[in-house]
Amino acid sequence: TEIIEVKNLSKYYERKIALSSLSFSIKKGELIALIGPSGAGKTTLLNTFATIVKPDEGRLVIAGIPSEKLTNRKTLAKKIGIIRQQFDLVGQLPVIHNVLSGRLADWGLIKSLVSLIIPQEKQAALKALERVGLADKFMEQTSKLSGGEQQRVALARLLLQSPEIILADEPVASLDPARAEDILSMLTKLAQEENQTLITSLHSVEYARKYFTRIIAIKNGEVFFDLPAEKVSDLL
Ligand code: ADP
Ligand code: ADP
Numbered sequence: 001t002e003i004i005e006v007k008n009l010s011k012y013y014e015r016k017i018a019l020s021s022l023s024f025s026i027k028k029g030e031l032i033a034l035i036g037p038s039g040a041g042k043t044t045l046l047n048t049f050a051t052i053v054k055p056d057e058g059r060l061v062i063a064g065i066p067s068e069k070l071t072n073r074k075t076l077a078k079k080i081g082i083i084r085q086q087f088d089l090v091g092q093l094p095v096i097h098n099v100l101s102g103r104l105a106d107w108g109l110i111k112s113l114v115s116l117i118i119p120q121e122k123q124a125a126l127k128a129l130e131r132v133g134l135a136d137k138f139m140e141q142t143s144k145l146s147g148g149e150q151q152r153v154a155l156a157r158l159l160l161q162s163p164e165i166i167l168a169d170e171p172v173a174s175l176d177p178a179r180a181e182d183i184l185s186m187l188t189k190l191a192q193e194e195n196q197t198l199i200t201s202l203h204s205v206e207y208a209r210k211y212f213t214r215i216i217a218i219k220n221g222e223v224f225f226d227l228p229a230e231k232v233s234d235l236l
Contacts, residue, residue: 001027001028002025002026002027002028003026003027003028003062003063003164003165003197004025004026004049004060004061004062004063004165004197004199005025005026005059005060005061006022006023006024006025006026006058006059006060007023007058007059007060008021008022008023008057008058008059009021009022009023009048009055009057009058009059009060010022010055010056010057010058010221011041011044011048011053011055011056011221012056017220017221018041018044018221019041019044019045019048019055019221020041020220020221020222021057021058021222022045022058022221022222022223023058023223024216024223024226026197026199027197028164028195028197029192029195029196029197030197030198030213030214031188031191031192031198031200031211031212031213031214032197032198032199032200032212032213032214032215032216033200033201033202033207033208033211033212033214033215033216033229034046034199034200034201034202034216034217034218035201035202035203035205035208035215035216035217035218036217036218036219036224037219040218040219040220040221041218041220041221042169042201042218043169043201044221045218046167046169046199046201048060048067049062049067049080049165049167049199050080050082050167051067051070051071051076051080054068055067062079062080062165063079063164063165065079077161077163078163078164079163079164079165080163080164080165080166080167081102081158081161081162081163081165081166081167082166082167082168082169083151083154083155083158083166083167083168083169083171083187084154084168084169084170084171085169085170085171085172085173085174086174087150087151087153087154088154089142089150089153089154089157090142091141091142091143092141092142092143093141093142094138094139094140094141094142095129095134095137095138095139095140095142095145095153096116096122096125096126096129096138096139097113097116098142098153098154098157099125099128099129099138099153099156099157099160100115100116100121100125100157100160101157102128102156102157102158102159102160102161103115103121103124103160103161124160125138125156125160126138128156128157128159128160129153129156131156131159131190132152132153132155132156132159132186132190133152134149134152134153134156137149146179147174147175147179148175148179148182148183151171151172151175151179151183152183152186155183155186155187155190158190159190159194162194163196164196164197165196165197165198165199166187166191166196166197166198166199167199167200168187168198168199168200168201169200169201170201170202170203171183171184171187171200172184172202172207173203180204180207181207181210184200184207184210184211185211187200187211188211188212198212200212205232208229208232209229209230209232209233212229213228213229214226214227214228214229215227215228215229215232
C-alpha cells in the first residue's frame, strides 16, 4: 500500500527551482535514504512531506490525505514525526519531559509536567527510554547529555508519538561516525519494529546502503536515480 504519492511536484523560490516536477510513490514500511549534493532539494522535499513547505505545483498525498488538507495538528502528529540534526529538545528540562512531549500534538511542556504524575504515562516514557538504552538517565537534565544521547532522547520521544511516517533531516550530521551509526541502526530498527515508513536525508552513501532499503538520489530538484539500496553499490 502506498503511504506517500508524489506527482509532478514542484517548488520555486523566486525564479529558482527547488523541486522540479518530481513523481514517485512510497510504500508503507519502506526505509528510504534521500541523498544528493547540498542544495539539491532534499530539505525542501522533506518539508513538503511535513507540510511545512507548500508545493507550487503537483499533487502530494500523505496516508490517503492530500497534503493541503493535513491542517489539524493532532491528525498531522499521528501521520508524521520529525527528527532533526539539532534534536529540538528543551535542554533545561529532565529527559523524561522531552520524551513525554511526543504524546502531545502541541508539544505542551506544562502538559508533559502534568502527565508525568500519571503512572501509565510515566511507564510509557520509561519503556521508550529503555528501548533506546537511556532508562537510567530519565531524570537527568537533557542538556547535560552527549549529542548521541540527546538524539536517542529524540528517538524515545518519537516512539511515544508513534507516527505512521518518520521524516529525518540529516539526523546524524552533527555526530561522530560511531555515534552516527549507532543512531541510524537504532532509528531504522525501531521504524521496522513499528512498521513505520522512514524517509531520511543523508550525506553518506555508505550509510544509505548499509541501513536503508531504497535510495532516492536528488540533483537540481530532480530524481537522479531511485533504486533498491543493494543495487546502488553496483553503480558507485
Ligand atoms: P538540500 O537539502 O538538498 O541541501 P534544499 O532543499 O535546502 O537542498 O535547497 C534546494 C534549493 O532551494 C537550494 O538552491 C536552496 O538555496 C533553495 N532554497 C531552499 N530554501 C529556500 C528559501 N527559503 N528561500 C529561497 N531559496 C531556498
Ligand atoms: P555518546 O556515546 O552518547 O555520544 P559520549 O561518549 O559523548 O556519549 O559521552 C559519555 C558520557 O559523558 C555520557 O554519559 C554523557 O552524559 C557525558 N557527557 C558528554 N558530553 C557532555 C556534556 N557536554 N556535558 C555533560 N556530560 C556530558
